Amino acid sequence: MKVIEAEATGFCHGVERAVRLAEKAGATARGEQQDIVVYGHLVHNPQQVAALEAQGLRHVAAWQPETPGTLVVRTHGIAPGELADIREAGWQVVDATCPLVTRTHHRAEALRKAGYPLVVIGKADHPEVKALTAGDYGQVPVCQAAEDVDRLYPRLQARLGVVIQSTFPPAPARAIIGLLAMKTMDLRVFNTVCDVTQKRIDAAMDLAGQVEAMVVVGGHHSANTRQIADACRTVVPTLQVETAAELDADWLSGFRTVGLASGLSTPDAGIAEVRDALLTLY
Numbered sequence: 001m002k003v004i005e006a007e008a009t010g011f012c013h014g015v016e017r018a019v020r021l022a023e024k025a026g027a028t029a030r031g032e033q034q035d036i037v038v039y040g041h042l043v044h045n046p047q048q049v050a051a052l053e054a055q056g057l058r059h060v061a062a063w064q065p066e067t068p069g070t071l072v073v074r075t076h077g078i079a080p081g082e083l084a085d086i087r088e089a090g091w092q093v094v095d096a097t098c099p100l101v102t103r104t105h106h107r108a109e110a111l112r113k114a115g116y117p118l119v120v121i122g123k124a125d126h127p128e129v130k131a132l133t134a135g136d137y138g139q140v141p142v143c144q145a146a147e148d149v150d151r152l153y154p155r156l157q158a159r160l161g162v163v164i165q166s167t168f169p170p171a172p173a174r175a176i177i178g179l180l181a182m183k184t185m186d187l188r189v190f191n192t193v194c195d196v197t198q199k200r201i202d203a204a205m206d207l208a209g210q211v212e213a214m215v216v217v218g219g220h221h222s223a224n225t226r227q228i229a230d231a232c233r234t235v236v237p238t239l240q241v242e243t244a245a246e247l248d249a250d251w252l253s254g255f256r257t258v259g260l261a262s263g264l265s266t267p268d269a270g271i272a273e274v275r276d277a278l279l280t281l282y
């Protein structure tokens with residue numbers, strides 16, 4: 001089997017920065033024999049989360065029951081009000097929120113201050129969207145699909161301000177924005193979709209056009225990994241795996257040329273493991 005790797009794989013700059021900040025904070029905390037926790041999963045990749053746990057960074061679902069020490073904020077960010085509460089409770093905060101996500105919070109705040117009621121385009125259960133719609137912003141509606149627009153806005157609105165989840169697919173975002181435009185006299189939209197995701201999708205689809213099948217490596221809860229795999233699937237048969245153990249020998253046996261792509265929070269070691277398994281097993 002011939003394996004061709006996509007032009008860009010591995011961490012995006014936001015994840016690379018978050019992992020570097022977390023590892024540095026972990027080393028400092030270890031040196032000072034202090035406890036350090038990550039609030040939520042730093043990134044949507046269980047192997048990377050396990051690697052940080054092995055370095056002493058405990059991932060916790062809630063900070064309130066813990067004794068204050070050092071707390072790392074995940075790549076997807078948290079609501080500004082909650083961040084203030086955490087600092088108030090005595091935690092030393094290492095903010096590993098991706099700068100692009102922080103910029104979306106600033107955009108949301110600017111819209112709110114300018115008198116545009118906020119609506120977020122994204123998946124309601126995604127941590128980035130939860131952070132954007134919680135606390136300071138009050139009850140912020142979330143549009144996940146075109147049908148949500150009529151449900152949320154049965155009547156014409158005077159003003160609305162829109163921000164978009166960084167990893168939300170552009171096609172449904174465009175459809176939702178078009179419908180919102182027809183429901184609003186004055187619509188202001190900040191395009192906060194991360195272009196790194198789109199560039200990775202484009203590169204993976206280019207590669208998909210040159211091979212018989214694609215394997216995409218990344219966390220099963222990673223939105224961008226799913227998007228890359230779904231895009232490749234429109235071109236060739238595509239398998240999404242988290243680790244080499246999930247490679248399916250029967251599925252792979254008919255292909256001689258396979259393309260390899262990854263999500264944006266997949267560590268290089270995980271990609272190498274899958275590439276080596278493809279080359280040695282098949």
Ligand code: SF4
Nearest residue numbers: 012014098100166194
């Ligand atoms: S995918 Fe984009 S928004 Fe998300 S962490 Fe990476 S650079 Fe930041």
